[in-house]
Amino acid sequence: MRNVSLLFLIKKTDEQISDICLAMKKRGFGAGRWNGVGGKPDEGETIEETTIREAREEIGITAKNIYKVAELDFTFPHNELWCQTVNTYFTEEWDGEPEESEEMLPKWYKISEIPFSEMWPDDIFWLPKVIDGEKIKGKFTFGEGDTILEQKLESVESFDIKSEYKIGKF
Secondary structure, eight states: OEEEEEEEEEEEETTEEEEEEEEEEOSSTTTTOEEOBOOOOOTTOOHHHHHHHHHHHHHSOEEESEEEEEEEEEEOTTOGGGOEEEEEEEESEEESOOOOOSSEEEEEEEGGGOOGGGSOTTHHHHHHHHHTTOEEEEEEEEOGGGOEEEEEEEEESOOSSOOEEOTTOO
16 A cells, blocks of 8 residues: 555634635546645655645645644555555644645635535544544545445554654754
8 A cells, every 4th residue: 555645734723623724636536525635755755745745736835843643544446556545644834825736726614614525435534533633543445436335443642653743854
């Protein structure tokens, strides 16, 4: 399974996440869905470096102080090229303002207004948990037509790999 990154920009009010930046994928895998930003590492790049680079390329911001909130394995028996481990991060700090690119159209949502019906069908199971502060490890198996065939979620205290990354440490 290949490692990929996923980042969500968040805003807090009274220590609770109140807003999340989602981006509409305009082309490629996941086109037509709201999601975070991210992608595949370049050769020799850590997953944290990938996360920061992809955010800059896709929505024009420089993420700072990212922290890992989920590690999700996705299996697609009907297309093994899609199988991946998604290393998911949040950040409350970045330089710049999210802006549209050829690949992504960012938009801020109140937590109560997240458009789950326009996202991957697994998001409704794990994203609310990480918004509430849980760290999650999960496994999802998808059938054709985006049907979830199997799912498993567990809360964890920490992740096996480095879960926090401060910009400037590379």
